[in-house]
Amino acid sequence: xxxxxxxxxxxxxxEGATVAFNCTYSNSAxxxxxxxxxxxxxxxxxxxxxxxxxxxxxxxxxxxxxxxxYISLLIRDSxxxxxxxxxxxxxxxxxxxxxxxxxxxxxxxxxxxx
Amino acid sequence: EAGVTQSPTHLIKTRGQQATLRCSPISGxxxxxxxxxxxxxxxxxxxxxxxxxxxxxxxxxxxxxGRQFPNYSSELNVNALELEDSxxxxxxxxxxxxxxxEQFFGPGTRLTVL
Numbered sequence: 357x358x359x360x361x362x363x364x365x366x367x368x369x370x371e372g373a374t375v376a377f378n379c380t381y382s383n384s385a386x387x388x389x390x391x392x393x394x395x396x397x398x399x400x401x402x403x404x405x406x407x408x409x410x411x412x413x414x415x416x417x418x419x420x421x422x423x424x425x426y427i428s429l430l431i432r433d434s435x436x437x438x439x440x441x442x443x444x445x446x447x448x449x450x451x452x453x454x455x456x457x458x459x460x461x462x463x464x465x466x467x468x469x470x
Numbered sequence: 471e472a473g474v475t476q477s478p479t480h481l482i483k484t485r486g487q488q489a490t491l492r493c494s495p496i497s498g499x500x501x502x503x504x505x506x507x508x509x510x511x512x513x514x515x516x517x518x519x520x521x522x523x524x525x526x527x528x529x530x531x532x533x534x535x536g537r538q539f540p541n542y543s544s545e546l547n548v549n550a551l552e553l554e555d556s557x558x559x560x561x562x563x564x565x566x567x568x569x570x571x572e573q574f575f576g577p578g579t580r581l582t583v584l
Contacts, residue, residue, distance in 0.1 A: 390572070399560055399575035400513070443512065445573075457526065458503065458573075462512030 359383065360446050362461035370469055373434050377464045379444030380426045383457075388447040389420055389427045393440045394463065400443055403429075431466075439468045472497070474563050474576035482582045483551050491546040491579045495563030501525075502544040503564070503573060504536060508557040516559075519544055551583045 362379045369375050381389075389406035404411065406418040406427045417430040431438055441463040475494045483489050495502050504516040515528040519538035527534075533549040542563075548555055558580050562573035 399577055401575065402572045405572070458515055458518065460505070460513040460515070 359457075360444060360459045360461040362442075362444055362464050364462060364464060366465040366467050368467045368469060369434060371434060371436060373468075374430065374432045375434055375466065376428055376430045377442055377444075377466075378426050378428050379446075379461050379464075380424075381446045381459075382425070383446070384422075384425060386446045389418075390445040390447070391416075391418055391427075391429050392443040392445055392460075394443055395440045400460075403442070434466075434468050436468050436470065439466060441465050474561060474574050476559075476561050476576035476579050478579060479577070480580050480582070482584065484584050485551055485553060487551050489548045489551060489555075489581055491548075491559050491561075491581070492543065493546070493561030493563075493576060494543045495561075496574055499563035499565055499574070500542055501564045502538055502542065503562045504544070504546045505560045505562070506530075506557045507560060507578075508554075513560065517546065548581070553583050556581060556583045 360381050367375055391403040392400040393403045394400040404413050404418050406420050408420055410419040415432045419428045427444055443463045444461040446459045474496055477492045481489055493502055501520040503518050505513040506516055507513050516530055516534060517536050518526045522538045536544055536546040538544045558578045560575050560578045562575045564573045
């Protein structure tokens, strides 16, 4: 089983739709979780962190389910500009631990059509 | 404030040669991470440096190496280049603390091995 798995997509949805992605992780000790966005031929940029209580930033909602070991990203009222690849990141932030890892999922491609 | 910078933007080498890629982190960031992103694939973690020391490395052969300088800039060296080393190499920097640990990415160096 991969350490971090994402549905590669592509998700092709109409503008205004709601779309959700999941990302599963295998290490139950993982403590930090993030969603990054990567536009075509650009570098990844942080979209949002994922907190245990869940968090919302405008049209974007991120949630963490520790029991089932997955994080999710929900995008409401999708815009054309949301078209990108969404990368989930799992990180054990234990400082100077040989077990510390930063693992990116392979990304989910989202395409919003007019 | 300047972001993460990388040089060169593009690098063309032939099989068997050596490549050196450079990264300057955001001012105040002590951690530098290197990733490989092959075409159509996700980010693969290569190396993590902090305070001049290698803290962790991904599943890459020893011909991938690097270092971090006292000013926190970093070099990635790839020896005995192989065709499959052709990829976008991304550098990211972050604060080691707090555990928020957002990574800020540079624009990348596109390495082509002929």
